[in-house]
Amino acid sequence: MNNGFTFAIIKPNAVRTGKTGPILAMINEGGFEITAMRMVRLTKLQAESFYNVHKGKPFFEGLIDFMTSGPVVVMILKHENAVEEFRKIIGSTDPAKAEPGTIRKTFGVSVQMNAVHGSDSPENAASEASFFFSGFERFHS
Numbered sequence: 566m567n568n569g570f571t572f573a574i575i576k577p578n579a580v581r582t583g584k585t586g587p588i589l590a591m592i593n594e595g596g597f598e599i600t601a602m603r604m605v606r607l608t609k610l611q612a613e614s615f616y617n618v619h620k621g622k623p624f625f626e627g628l629i630d631f632m633t634s635g636p637v638v639v640m641i642l643k644h645e646n647a648v649e650e651f652r653k654i655i656g657s658t659d660p661a662k663a664e665p666g667t668i669r670k671t672f673g674v675s676v677q678m679n680a681v682h683g684s685d686s687p688e689n690a691a692s693e694a695s696f697f698f699s700g701f702e703r704f705h706s
């Protein structure tokens with residue numbers, strides 16, 4: 566089972582406002598190794614498919630509009646217990662409720678525009694990573 570990597574997105578609000586560099590620095594300082602990374606603008610279909618589990622929820626349409634509003638940075642992050650450890654450094658979904666020092670507390674501006682995505686299980690990390698990256702785009706030291 567995948568325990569060693571997670572999948573992350575720097576969301577459009579953070580890319581647009583120049584927070585890509587500072588967020589990457591926090592990811593590196595957290596001990597994560599970036600093993601794949603690309604900037605991409607999601608299509609509506611891609612965003613809907615990525616967030617399919619939230620289809621029908623009241624925030625779904627807004628989330629899709631937001632996630633397709635500009636480029637995002639997608640990446641695979643390597644770390645022991647990567648999924649759990651990355652969820653710790655990003656903090657709660659609602660930046661207002663996130664612990665001080667977390668990425669969402671520092672760069673999130675609302676529940677929707679919470680700066681980053683992190684997979685919620687090793688299984689989802691594996692499927693999200695392969696949604697964006699083929700094997701030869703993934704590097705390991």
Ligand code: IDP
Pocket residue numbers: 619624628657658676677678679681682683685
């Ligand atoms: P997560 O990103 O912390 O796993 P999820 O509940 O899986 O949180 O929601 C996915 C994304 O949908 C969130 O990161 C956020 O951008 C958005 N979202 C979740 N709940 C709300 C809400 O109540 N209002 C607006 N946007 C929301």
Ligand code: MG
Pocket residue numbers: 685
């Ligand atoms: Mg989630």
